[in-house]
Amino acid sequence: MVDEHEVIVLGVGGMGSATARYLARRGVDVLGIERFDVPHARGSSHGLTRIIRLSQYEDPAYVPLVERALDRWQDIDDGRPTSLLHQVGSVDFGPSDSSLYQGAKRSCELHDIEHEVLSGDELGERFPGYDLPPEYRGVYQPAGGFLHPEQCVVACVQSAHAGGATIRARERVETWEASESGVRVETDEGEYLAETLVVTAGGWTGQLVPSLAEFLQPERQVQSWFQPTRPSSFEPEQFPVFVADVPEGHYYGFPVYRVPGFKLGKYHHRGETGSPAELDREPDREDERLLREFAASYFPAGAGPTMGLSTCLFTNTPDGDFLLDTHPDHASVVIGAGFSGHGFKFASVVGEVLGELAIDGGTDHPIEPFEIARLRSTTAP
Numbered sequence: 045m046v047d048e049h050e051v052i053v054l055g056v057g058g059m060g061s062a063t064a065r066y067l068a069r070r071g072v073d074v075l076g077i078e079r080f081d082v083p084h085a086r087g088s089s090h091g092l093t094r095i096i097r098l099s100q101y102e103d104p105a106y107v108p109l110v111e112r113a114l115d116r117w118q119d120i121d122d123g124r125p126t127s128l129l130h131q132v133g134s135v136d137f138g139p140s141d142s143s144l145y146q147g148a149k150r151s152c153e154l155h156d157i158e159h160e161v162l163s164g165d166e167l168g169e170r171f172p173g174y175d176l177p178p179e180y181r182g183v184y185q186p187a188g189g190f191l192h193p194e195q196c197v198v199a200c201v202q203s204a205h206a207g208g209a210t211i212r213a214r215e216r217v218e219t220w221e222a223s224e225s226g227v228r229v230e231t232d233e234g235e236y237l238a239e240t241l242v243v244t245a246g247g248w249t250g251q252l253v254p255s256l257a258e259f260l261q262p263e264r265q266v267q268s269w270f271q272p273t274r275p276s277s278f279e280p281e282q283f284p285v286f287v288a289d290v291p292e293g294h295y296y297g298f299p300v301y302r303v304p305g306f307k308l309g310k311y312h313h314r315g316e317t318g319s320p321a322e323l324d325r326e327p328d329r330e331d332e333r334l335l336r337e338f339a340a341s342y343f344p345a346g347a348g349p350t351m352g353l354s355t356c357l358f359t360n361t362p363d364g365d366f367l368l369d370t371h372p373d374h375a376s377v378v379i380g381a382g383f384s385g386h387g388f389k390f391a392s393v394v395g396e397v398l399g400e401l402a403i404d405g406g407t408d409h410p411i412e413p414f415e416i417a418r419l420r421s422t423t424a425p
């Protein structure tokens with residue numbers, strides 16, 4: 045007998061777990077299918093920390109969504125024995141003319157977000173782990189901080205379970221087919237039917253939805269943890285998360301949390317793109333060198349011996365913005381993909397958006413910038 049559900053969520057990582065949670069809490073019969081474990085370290089939602097910041101230097105259009113996301117994370121976090129959300133503050137810094145600093149300031153001003161503008165010197169006085177050129181500028185926001193991504197996935201899946209969802213890990217979706225009557229999904233274990241399919245397959249979405257593959261580029265990333273030589277300066281109470289735009293590139297970092305090291309990474313690291321199977325998942329000396337150089341220049345007391353290195357996947361779209369939409373050819377298929385390097389913080393609200401698209405056929409959230417058609421129009425001859 046074929047197993048039937050109202051909605052199937054394909055991929056139970058950051059976005060899929062939040063979508064399954066939202067749907068189950070609305071009383072929907074939902075099945076989530078995950079090819080690896082729940083959680084796991086082969087996709088995009090692992091590494092113990094993900095920045096959440098209200099300023100959105102990328103585009104102020106993201107601010108209403110991130111405000112809702114923060115509210116949802118607080119709700120998901122409520123009553124859990126260990127916190128998912130750590131509001132240690134956040135800093136967006138760079139030279140005063142950098143687009144990151146200017147964009148962060150603009151989005152705070154436009155949306156009336158509590159913030160302070162601090163010079164490089166002032167940042168160093170307040171947060172002694174920071175050692176920036178005095179003429180640099182940073183936007184400090186007390187409400188920023190980090191999420192624990194693996195625990196967010198766990199919390200969402202537990203909440204989905206409590207709402208009656210079925211989640212099946214270690215089962216790989218091989219194909220899907222949409223018709224007038226719904227969708228049929230085939231895995232390496234069996235066959236399932238549903239009214240609606242939500243695809244949240246991260247770096248694998250292009251393989252599962254080939255018509256979108258040209259817009260979804262997986263990219264190898266590396267996260268490093270270095271022992272602080274002055275540990276007190278890298279404690280969460282003393283060290284806000286940061287995003288930096290400096291001549292060497294675009295970096296981000298976190299206080300010490302769960303691993304005895306100051307964590308940092310570089311956006312678009314070494315520019316290595318390819319399918320998830322092609323990308324090298326083993327970090328090497330060059331990865332380490334590149335990240336250590338940045339730490340030594342801007343956070344010298346955080347550049348001690350290496351404590352850990354790990355790889356991860358971005359899924360980039362041509363304009364860096366998400367895809368949150370119904371499939372252009374199939375009304376019963378909803379897509380949530382292309383979260384590039386900044387999607388995790390939004391997962392709690394993305395779960396609502398995708399759930400509403402699946403069940404209500406639309407959403408009041410402001411998702412026009414994330415329609416698939418915008419990409420087609422930019423690449424049309």
Ligand SMILES: Cc1cc2nc3c(=O)[nH]c(=O)nc-3n(C[C@H](O)[C@H](O)[C@H](O)COP(=O)(O)OP(=O)(O)OC[C@H]3O[C@@H](n4cnc5c(N)ncnc54)[C@H](O)[C@@H]3O)c2cc1C
Nearest residue numbers: 055057058059079087088089095217246356383387388389
């Ligand atoms: C190093 C790094 C640092 C980052 N830092 C930040 C940050 O500080 N703040 C922030 O907001 N964002 C950050 N991001 C981005 C953010 O983490 C991602 O945008 C987000 O995790 C994407 O979630 P996802 O659900 O799309 O992907 P995933 O969490 O990878 O989920 C996709 C799931 O689909 C499953 N799947 C794929 N194919 C199949 C199949 N055939 N059958 C069944 N299951 C399948 C996968 O196994 C996976 O579990 C960072 C990303 C990386 C890599």
